[in-house]
Amino acid sequence: MANPSDERYLTTAEVARRLGVKDTTVYAYASRGMLRSHRLPGRRGSFFRQDEVDEFVAQGRDARQASGAVERIRTELTLLDDDLLYYRGHNVGELALTVSFEAVAGLLWTGELEKTRQFPRYDSLVDIVRTARAGLPPETGTVDAMKVAVAVLGAVDPLRFDLSTPAVVRVGQKLIGVLVDAMPGGETDDARLITQRLAGKLGGRPVDIGLLNIALVLLADHDLAVSTVAARVAASARAHPYAVVSAGLGAVDGRYHGVQSTLAYRFLSDAMDNPLRAIAERQRAGGLPGFGHRIYQAHDPRADVLLGLLRGHPDAADVMATVDAVIIVADSFPNVDLALAALMHAYDLRPDAGEAIFALARTAGWLAHAIEEYREPGLRFRPLGVYTGDRPER
Incomplete structure (x- = not known):
């Protein structure tokens, strides 16, 4: 509930006069999330903070009509600042x-850094996912198999539309844990940490769990990357966490986006034989x-660490x-995909193991x-289309 003593509020009619529009247009702006309405104790109707209305006016009418959506997505999760x-x-x-x-993951979900947090096992759900995966062709990629697994896990969860924070946290722990445990590979029944459960399931030799943990942490979120925007659009429609x-x-x-690590993997394969030729071909x-x-100017801090x-x-x-040979010739800085x-x-x-690591890590960020x-x-992401097709005859 808004506190009228803290801010100056305008009525819907006052906002409409300020913007030069009808009351219904103000309500449309509010329904799209372009303006935020408030209820005031003891007063009827919707009210709007004057500073937010002033900011909305400053954006200009053309900009509002062109975008039609939320100009700024406020988030407390991730800050990208000065290549950090x-x-x-x-x-x-x-x-x-x-x-x-x-x-x-817990820090992103709740704001609390609980260093002893662990994700429980769900053996019955693992069996369900493995049964679904068994029907896929052998050449199915890891991320494609994850898509099937997420859909199956959502379908069998009768409480999937509980959108409270504790419920989403439970889904996050369940999703990541089951996705890892259901992967084919060495069984790790006694392992507790996700890195221990994942290390031997990516092909080749088991990955050093310290390096694997670092990769997962570095990739857990990255502000409003395209996949995160897609996730937020779904959440704005009140889609459940699995969706x-x-x-x-x-x-x-x-x-x-996510397949860049696979392209970098193939590039390094060629560069091991002939770095200059591989660079020239790419x-x-x-x-x-x-x-x-696109974001970092001089270096990718995630690549620096790994x-x-x-x-x-x-x-x-x-x-x-x-890697060091191609960095010398590349005339650019390496990113986390390399x-x-x-x-x-x-x-x-x-x-495609990099895609799997990326998707598992970013699941934590998407749910945050x-x-x-x-x-x-709800439904605040509603751009206005600029129609460029044929006009109907009148």
């Missing part, structure tokens, strides 16, 4: 070196996978020699954003 990355005020590079992925993760997984499948095809970033550790790790000596590809080569993992979005007005 923070989760809820914690430097992510430091978190990756000091706490478990489970603890970081939110499904939306995120759908966007991850795009060639410009440049001719349109660009080097694993280098540069590549720095791989550079001194005996398991990664061969691949890091290739670091993930290097980790994959160090342990002879499947070419869903928790935030469930607190916002």
Whole structure:
């Protein structure tokens, strides 16, 4: 409930006069999340904070009509600042070196850094998912199998529409745990941490669990990446958490997002034979996978952490020699996709193992954003289309 003593509020009619529109238009802006309405104690009708109305006016009529949606998504989760990355005020590079992925997921979901957090096992759900996976063709990719698993887990959860924070946290722990435990590979019945349960299921040799934990922490969230926006749009429609993760997984499948580590993996494979030729071929095809970033200007802090550790790790000596060779020639900085590809080569993992690591890690972030979005007005993502087709005859 808004407190009228704290802010100056305007009635719907006052906002309409200020904007030069009808009352119904103000209600439409509110339904789309472009303005936030409040209820005041002892007064009837909707009220709007004057400072928010002033900001809305400052955006300009054309900008409002062109976007039609929420111009700013306020989030307390992730800060990208000066080529550094923070989760809820914690430097992510430091978190990756000091706490478990489970603890970081809990930090994103609840704001509390519970270092002893563990994700329970759900053996009956694992059996259900494995039965569903058994019907898929052998060549099915890991992320495609995860999509099926998420849909199945949602279908068998009668309480999936409980959107409270504790319920979403339970779903997050269940989803990540079952997705890992249902993967084919070495059984780890006595392992408790996600890294221990995942390390031997990515192909090749079991991954060093310390390096795997660092990769999961570094990838858990990255502000409003495209898959996160997709997840928030689903949450704004009050889709249940399983559907939110499904939306995120759908966007991850795009060639410009989650599959970049696979492209970087193949690039490193070629570069091990001939670095200059591999670089030249990729440049001719349109660009080097694993280098540069739309957000970072000079370096990717996630790549700095993971590549720095791989550079001194005996398991990664061969691949890091290739990585350092291509970095010298690339005329750009390496990003986390190249670091993930290097980790994959160090342990002879499947070419799509990086996509699986990315999707598992980012599931924590998608659900954290869903928790935030469930607190916002529903259906606030409603852009206005600019029609460019044929006009009907009158």
